[in-house]
Amino acid sequence: MSAPRPADPHPETTGTASPALLRDFYRTMLTARLLDEEAVALQRQGVFPAYVSLRGQEAAQVGSAAALDRDHDFAFPTYREMAVALALDVDMVGYLASHRALWHGGLYDPMRSRFAPINAVVGGPVPHAVGWALGERLRGDPGCAIAYFGDGASSEGDVHEAMNFAAVFAAPVVFFCQNNQWALSVPNDRQVAGGSIAARAAGYGMPGVTVDGNDVVAVHAAVREALERARSGAGPSVIEARTYRLGPHSTSDDPGRYRDPDEERRWRERDPIARLRAVLERDGHADTAFFEEAEREAGEQAIRIRDGVSSAPPPGGEEMFTHVYREPTEALRAQQRAWREEAEL
Ligand SMILES: Cc1ncc(C[n+]2csc(CCOP(=O)(O)OP(=O)(O)O)c2C)c(N)n1
Ligand SMILES: [Mg+2]
Structure with a gap:
């Protein structure tokens, strides 16, 4: 296994981040990629009944998670946020244990990691995030919530109710939509009327922005800004990170039945990991030794977690x-x- 190299690296990124932070992003995104591959393999070997890959969404997930204040904020994930968990230092054997169906919602400690239990109800994490955020505000605590949801979830009533409620009460929440273009086999144009999830924010009197979800720096900057706004008492905002689900919806799905391989190829050329590598190389922030070391470490970590989850004893x-x-x-x-x-x- 090796890190992807793009045909067309699209090396531009918006905003700035320190070289050390860029290298951190790279290491975490690469680890997520390799662990994701191990997880798919575990499903093929019958260890997991099913798995939901995040391939292609590493920048959106790592960039957003890295903006959180790990002592105070709280992330409310869907079923596809493995790289968020990794970036928040969740016990990854415990996280993946839920895919082995060993326990309800994961064998990690949500309070320590500030990462709520995995939620497979589409749109479900969004009202949870708002409720938690409002609780913080009523207690006078400084925490903000980030609600993860997909383009498909954006058409659920729960999401609209949660946005309206949060805006009315100025709850400190960031509504973070990963628009990966597909809701299982349903494309954006059959799911998102008006074509923009960010634009819906205006209807609830809050800011809404669209970011390039494959640009980790842009995502990080947008989430940091939305968190600052929420923390200052100015209320919630919506971020729509445009990205792509490079793999099937889940290990039970075959996208060859409903989407054009050319579309997949175009997005593969915008692979967020390859793109970050191109930026690091272009700006002289990392050399060959760094990339070799990152790959070795990421591979070892992925294998350690894989072995840990395959041999984890089932709880009583x-x-x-x-x-x-x-x-x-x-x-x-x-x-x-x-x-x-x-x-x-
Ligand atoms: C309330 C609810 N309705 C339907 C489903 C079945 N379902 C699982 S994933 C999915 C598509 C979700 O798409 P999106 O929100 O774009 O997230 P993505 O899977 O692309 O990350 C559906 C309809 C569900 N899990 N929960
Ligand atoms: Mg989607």
């Missing part, structure tokens, strides 16, 4: 009854007793 079956409700109901206790009796037979 009884844990399926915990955390369903804060206080378990009598019915749930009865089910737990019945399960224990059967398991002990």
